[in-house]
Amino acid sequence: MEAIRNAFDFSDLPRSELIIAALALLFLLLFPVLPHSSFAMATMIQFLMFSLYGMGWNLIGGYGGQVDLGKAQYVGIGAYTTAVLMIRLDMPFWFSLPVGLALAVLWSFIIGYPLFRLKGHYFAIATIATSLVLKDLFEVWNFVGGARGLEIPLKGHLPNWLYLQFKQDYYYFYVLLAMFLVGLIYVNGFRHSRLGFQLRAIKDNENVARSLGIDAHWCKIKAYATATAFVAAVGSFHACYNFNIEPEDVMSLDLSVLIALMAMLGGAGSMWGPIIGAAILVPMKSYLGDWLGGKAGMAGLDLLLYGAIIMFIAAAQPRGLYGIVEALRVRRQR
Amino acid sequence: MEDLAVQILKSLVSGLLMGLVFALVALGLTVVFGVMDIVNFAHGEFLMIGMYATLLTSPWLGVDPVLTLPLCGLVGAVLGLLCYYGLIRFLLRGPMIAQLFGTFGLMLFLRNLALLTMGSEPRIIHAGWLVGKSFLVGPGVVLESTKLAAAVLSVASFLAVWWLINRTRVGKALTATSLDAEGARYMGISTERMNALAWAVGGASVAVAGGLLVNFWPVEPGVGLLFTMIAFATVALGGFGSVRGAFVAGVLIGLIVNVPPVWDAMLRAIDAVGLKNLEIHSFKYTMVYAIYFLIMVIRPQGLFGWKQ
Numbered sequence: 079m080e081a082i083r084n085a086f087d088f089s090d091l092p093r094s095e096l097i098i099a100a101l102a103l104l105f106l107l108l109f110p111v112l113p114h115s116s117f118a119m120a121t122m123i124q125f126l127m128f129s130l131y132g133m134g135w136n137l138i139g140g141y142g143g144q145v146d147l148g149k150a151q152y153v154g155i156g157a158y159t160t161a162v163l164m165i166r167l168d169m170p171f172w173f174s175l176p177v178g179l180a181l182a183v184l185w186s187f188i189i190g191y192p193l194f195r196l197k198g199h200y201f202a203i204a205t206i207a208t209s210l211v212l213k214d215l216f217e218v219w220n221f222v223g224g225a226r227g228l229e230i231p232l233k234g235h236l237p238n239w240l241y242l243q244f245k246q247d248y249y250y251f252y253v254l255l256a257m258f259l260v261g262l263i264y265v266n267g268f269r270h271s272r273l274g275f276q277l278r279a280i281k282d283n284e285n286v287a288r289s290l291g292i293d294a295h296w297c298k299i300k301a302y303a304t305a306t307a308f309v310a311a312v313g314s315f316h317a318c319y320n321f322n323i324e325p326e327d328v329m330s331l332d333l334s335v336l337i338a339l340m341a342m343l344g345g346a347g348s349m350w351g352p353i354i355g356a357a358i359l360v361p362m363k364s365y366l367g368d369w370l371g372g373k374a375g376m377a378g379l380d381l382l383l384y385g386a387i388i389m390f391i392a393a394a395q396p397r398g399l400y401g402i403v404e405a406l407r408v409r410r411q412r
Numbered sequence: 413m414e415d416l417a418v419q420i421l422k423s424l425v426s427g428l429l430m431g432l433v434f435a436l437v438a439l440g441l442t443v444v445f446g447v448m449d450i451v452n453f454a455h456g457e458f459l460m461i462g463m464y465a466t467l468l469t470s471p472w473l474g475v476d477p478v479l480t481l482p483l484c485g486l487v488g489a490v491l492g493l494l495c496y497y498g499l500i501r502f503l504l505r506g507p508m509i510a511q512l513f514g515t516f517g518l519m520l521f522l523r524n525l526a527l528l529t530m531g532s533e534p535r536i537i538h539a540g541w542l543v544g545k546s547f548l549v550g551p552g553v554v555l556e557s558t559k560l561a562a563a564v565l566s567v568a569s570f571l572a573v574w575w576l577i578n579r580t581r582v583g584k585a586l587t588a589t590s591l592d593a594e595g596a597r598y599m600g601i602s603t604e605r606m607n608a609l610a611w612a613v614g615g616a617s618v619a620v621a622g623g624l625l626v627n628f629w630p631v632e633p634g635v636g637l638l639f640t641m642i643a644f645a646t647v648a649l650g651g652f653g654s655v656r657g658a659f660v661a662g663v664l665i666g667l668i669v670n671v672p673p674v675w676d677a678m679l680r681a682i683d684a685v686g687l688k689n690l691e692i693h694s695f696k697y698t699m700v701y702a703i704y705f706l707i708m709v710i711r712p713q714g715l716f717g718w719k720q
Contacts, residue, residue: 145508199648202512208701211702214698215698339516346509378523378525381523385523386521387517388514389499389517392506392511393499394502396507
């Protein structure tokens with residue numbers, strides 16, 4: 079009961095943040111009604127997906143301080159479970175979502191147990207390795223379509239709520255927005271939870287945390303599995319939204335790094351950080367790509383600029399954009 | 413049966429040669445990590461730039477690709493210095509995660525710069541002293557001169573770096589910085605300059621590896637990622653910061669990558685019915701990551717590591 083009360087308790091946040099968050103939420107709710115291009119809608123859905131990925135990553139990478147660069151494998155597990163169950167067994171999305179979640183979480187426990195014996199750079203690179211191994215296996219596994227991936231056929235007439243198949247994007251938008259809000263409320267509860275405090279203690283000083291009786295290894299595994307659940311849920315959604323998944327799309331190293339990158343650039347370890355990061359990087363990437371990507375003789379210019387901006391933010395503001403907000407607040411309090 | 417023996421010998425030889433090149437690729441990464449605890453995502457892109465440097469300068473200067481190697485090393489060293497003074501210096505103030513992403517941004521930047529200026533088609537060196545020559549050693553075992561030269565020069569570069577670190581005054585200062593940067597500063601060592609030196613040495617060695625590699629491996633802007641990953645696995649396997657470890661681990665990984673053909677041959681030899689269409693060969697890089705993961709879990713500091 080108390081956990082639920084905690085999850086809805088936003089009162090410890092500064093009022094300015096709450097006002098901005100409420101305005102942003104109002105904008106999100108009204109966005110499909112406002113005039114917009116279909117490109118803007120697609121970008122918006124990408125933004126929600128990446129902020130959910132980032133929120134998940136933030137649980138282990140931000141609060142726990144464990145740099146995880148292998149989250150894409152769980153996106154893949156979620157997406158493939160949904161696709162396979164839909165194609166072979168005709169299962170609706172709302173059934174395959176929990177199955178995908180369960181499989182991903184199970185896999186995260188199996189991988190996480192040995193993984194968390196490592197620390198720092200060793201841990202980061204080992205997570206990349208596990209993700210790449212899984213991707214390579216999926217690329218040659220015929221049951222899931224190999225490197226060409228799977229295509230989900232249309233089921234009955236649209237809109238189809240059971241299989242999450244719609245013609246208009248705003249249906250997807252609202253489904254995803256609901257997931258986003260559930261995620262946000264969960265993260266808010268996580269901040270106040272026992273595990274949340276334990277993780278922050280581990281991040282600050284693992285030896286001291288251990289000496290206080292915190293089982294650091296088990297705490298990290300739990301947070302890792304929770305983060306996995308977020309990522310796998312969005313992966314399931316991704317399969318329905320795209321109708322088509324392939325290993326290069328849902329399990330690539332780029333996706334893993336992007337997930338962590340957005341959370342980090344926004345501000346790892348803060349509740350709004352991943353959302354801010356996604357809100358800036360996703361539109362920037364897709365509009366840069368739209369603006370420069372198609373021009374002849376300009377291939378690569380959009381990603382070149384993107385890389386330069388990432389370098390600049392990492393060098394100029396290593397604590398993320400939310401760090402600027404916090405610095406401003408500290409200055410005003412003085 | 414004889415076929416199998418030849419196969420094994422062949423894979424061992426080519427694995428050894430390839431492994432020496434992998435070791436040289438990983439050398440720069442391990443030097444940089446040892447001195448300042450930073451993992452460079454753009455490492456493979458340095459290699460790519462080294463490959464392009466040889467590819468472009470050799471027809472331009474009208475000399476053989478092998479003779480451009482010193483120039484290649486120079487390009488790599490300058491590139492390393494530029495990256496250090498332009499970016500890494502600022503990243504060092506931040507937490508580890510900001511460092512990872514700063515170099516990730518550098519990777520995107522360099523890769524797409526190459527895409528923008530060079531185009532995306534793969535290119536390779538077609539003419540030169542080494543190309544197309546090979547020796548026959550033993551029955552059925554062919555030694556390509558490009559790979560042999562790459563391996564020999566890789567060992568030479570390794571010895572040079574080893575000599576620099578272990579036998580010179582500057583090398584002692586470098587080691588002191590990596591052991592305890594603050595202590596080194598008290599002793600009057602300019603750690604800032606040592607960091608820059610590490611980047612120059614790292615950039616030079618990986619660019620030379622690129623110059624050797626382009627003789628038998630086509631270059632395109634995306635070539636770096638595979639080598640970055642292999643270098644990560646090599647460095648972590650050997651232990652971050654250990655030059656000796658990078659050498660051993662590089663050879664080990666070269667062998668791992670090239671041994672799967674043996675298993676393919678074995679499968680064919682025993683004519684396994686159910687396994688026939690399962691080509692283990694296609695798993696070779698997967699195997700690298702899997703074995704790396706297993707070794708890491710058993711021995712987290714790597715084979716020769718001293719940093720945790």
